[in-house]
Amino acid sequence: MQDKQIIDLYWARDEQAITESQRSYGGYCHSIAFHILYDHEDADECVNDTWLRAWNAMPPGRPNRLALFLGTITRNLSLDRWKGKRAMKRGSGELTLALDELAECVPDKNSTEDAVEAAELERLLNEFLHTLPARDCNVFLRRYWYVEEYGEIAERYGMKLNTVKTSLFRTRGRLRTFLEKEGIVL
């Protein structure tokens, strides 16, 4: 079933929308959740919660790209669950590694400045991503949006593992420079 039809089912409050979402995007959403949580049971729960969130969001929402809309919901739910698990010192996985890497991007602080607002940080990140060559941007997003492993990214784009690592290393360096230039405090 096409996205438009699935969205129409949500709008019609037809529960078939959930079934069709699961059929079309269940695997996709599960993959996103699993990369973050590294636990199938937790990933399944996040995916189920995704359909509930989507049900509440449509209407009035009518996303242009349903896959990305659902994927973003799943990602946010997964991050929240991960934070909860982390507080209880449970779980592991690729996200821990990804966070260690992103810690390199945290700019040096000027203690007199206030931390940037979330919306502003989102805007700046978008601005930064648009400055990147397509390949570097894709690799960055696969690593830090989808939390994919280096090997998965290398296979996806037909790159060598070290080329992926080099690309990410440079992009993280650029991000740090960009955030420092913008005077960002996190």
Place this chain on the structure above:
Amino acid sequence: MRKEKEEALRILEALSAVDEELLARCEEQPEKKVIPLWKRGRLWAACLGLLAVGALSWNALRFAGVSKDSLYEATQDENAAIDQIALQTAPTERADGAGLTGAAQETGADTGEAEDAAPEEAGEAVTEGKEDLSVQSDQQERCGIDAQGREVTEEEVRNWMPLGARIPKNLPSGYVFESARIDEQERQATVCWSRGMDSIRITVSQVEEAAVDTVDIDKPETYDERLYEIPFAETVPAEYFEVFQDPVFDINDMTGDMGSVGLELVKSRVLPHEDAGDTDTPRGMFSVLYPDGSDSVLLRFNGRGTPEEIWNMIYSMVR
């Protein structure tokens, strides 16, 4: 959690709001298969071997005075053998001559942490041609996403009446035709043009006038993006959100005051979004209704250009 990790988590969470087009691009990026040099070598060796065999066979048969029919059969056998070998070896061969630098990509950098420019640049040279193909494929996929129907030429879509007459002719400078589709069942045509990394997609559909709600242009709060901050889902009032996402302007409203109204309406929907990078062209989306009862036409614009360029493109059709 360590302080830096907490701050890194903020970055990770902020990435949830990344622009959809960037995510879609990394989703649609075709898998790039690197064909190792040794596989390319095997293919060439096989082809050369067959050519040699073919040449020897041809000469032998010619001098042996073999009939034309048996010669034809021999040629068919050779063709079948070539097909078989092609299936067994590399599936694709790039036309960009990347094989010359394939060895350079094979060496690569030894450590991920080293700022080693030479192998990376060699690798980039190999993938440069592939990225050109990828950009073309990306543009075509961007034009073709969600578009139904059969692919047609520009001439065919413009001649597909009556909708073809509503496809703009005065595209912004530098735009070239990319692709087009016609869906006879849905009475809809989609055309895509591109200018480097910028693109314009126009969809024209036959609609029933009474089935389309156009915005009240005296209520800018229902369509003017300049009045709200991103993310719109959080700033646009819920009662307007559905219309705001996809406003439809009546062409008769737009052409008021010698077209200045239309320009203002386009300015309210086509904005720069402060994107720095490979293209800073303003972008936006809106629809225009050409009312004519059951033969009304809905034109949907989605793409990049200055508001002046976009409005000129639309207005030139009705001036």
